[in-house]
Amino acid sequence: MSRKKAGKGKNANTSPTTGSPIGKQNGKSGKCTAGTGSVVQANGVVDPSRPSLSNSSEFYDIAFKVMLVGDSGVGKTCLLVRFKDRAFLAGSFISTVGIDFRNKVLNIDRMKVKLQIWDTAGQERFRSVTHAYYRDANALLLLYDVTNRTSFDNIKAWLTEIHDYAQQDVVLMLLGNKADATQQRVVKREDGERLAKEFGVPYMETSAKSGLNVELAFTAVAKELKHRSMKEPNEPKFKLQDYVNKEIKSAGCAC
Numbered sequence: 001m002s003r004k005k006a007g008k009g010k011n012a013n014t015s016p017t018t019g020s021p022i023g024k025q026n027g028k029s030g031k032c033t034a035g036t037g038s039v040v041q042a043n044g045v046v047d048p049s050r051p052s053l054s055n056s057s058e059f060y061d062i063a064f065k066v067m068l069v070g071d072s073g074v075g076k077t078c079l080l081v082r083f084k085d086r087a088f089l090a091g092s093f094i095s096t097v098g099i100d101f102r103n104k105v106l107n108i109d110r111m112k113v114k115l116q117i118w119d120t121a122g123q124e125r126f127r128s129v130t131h132a133y134y135r136d137a138n139a140l141l142l143l144y145d146v147t148n149r150t151s152f153d154n155i156k157a158w159l160t161e162i163h164d165y166a167q168q169d170v171v172l173m174l175l176g177n178k179a180d181a182t183q184q185r186v187v188k189r190e191d192g193e194r195l196a197k198e199f200g201v202p203y204m205e206t207s208a209k210s211g212l213n214v215e216l217a218f219t220a221v222a223k224e225l226k227h228r229s230m231k232e233p234n235e236p237k238f239k240l241q242d243y244v245n246k247e248i249k250s251a252g253c254a255c
Ligand SMILES: Nc1nc2c(ncn2[C@@H]2O[C@H](COP(=O)(O)OP(=O)(O)OP(=O)(O)O)[C@@H](O)[C@H]2O)c(=O)[nH]1
Pocket: 070, 071, 072, 073, 074, 075, 076, 077, 078, 079, 089, 090, 091, 092, 093, 094, 095, 096, 097, 120, 121, 122, 123, 177, 178, 179, 180, 181, 206, 207, 208, 209, 210
């Protein structure tokens, strides 16, 4: 299996497909330098004929695009920063402008899986930018804020948008974020579970602030994508929700 250099990916200010300028993250220009991003086949597998070049985390075997979507303020940027940098963006809320992305390489069952994670702006005015990215996404993390009922009520509209713009077989997971904010909670976990069941999507609650289930959410999606693209004949079917439930149980929290 060949390994490719993760690189920093293209400049965050250019669209991955057209290269056209798309706005800046929080008023700052995208920090990503022109990278050595390789051409990734639609199913995420990169040139399997070449031997692995290195075990460094810089290299990867397969790569996928993951998109974060949901109302403004639900915690998409904070979830990504928690996953990428293991930090929480406290302080004042700075809304994302346009779209930005970060890369992270995960070790999944002895394979290096690179996730290129697109952080979209939740504000309505940027919705047309977001639409342009849906078709490239291999997976979508759809967030609502458990302290904001409107963000939960809007999930159905987001699911319609995903149906209209994303790939038919996109991997989708519903996340109820800010689960740490127990005092301010207005959406019960059962409400999230019920909605997820109604639409047949995997579900869990997260907290970008405490880190609850953040690594698990991205790892579960990476595992699902890897299983789908590798289709090992004798490998048991991977069930994302079962994996999540098992990991949450073994973490010993009812979260
Ligand atoms: N308590 C708590 N606050 C959070 C959490 N995640 C985000 N926040 C706060 O919620 C606010 C919005 O977070 P962002 O990550 O910027 O929201 P966003 O979804 O990226 O918003 P847009 O960029 O406008 O789409 C910030 O003030 C964060 O500090 C969380 O898990 N718990």
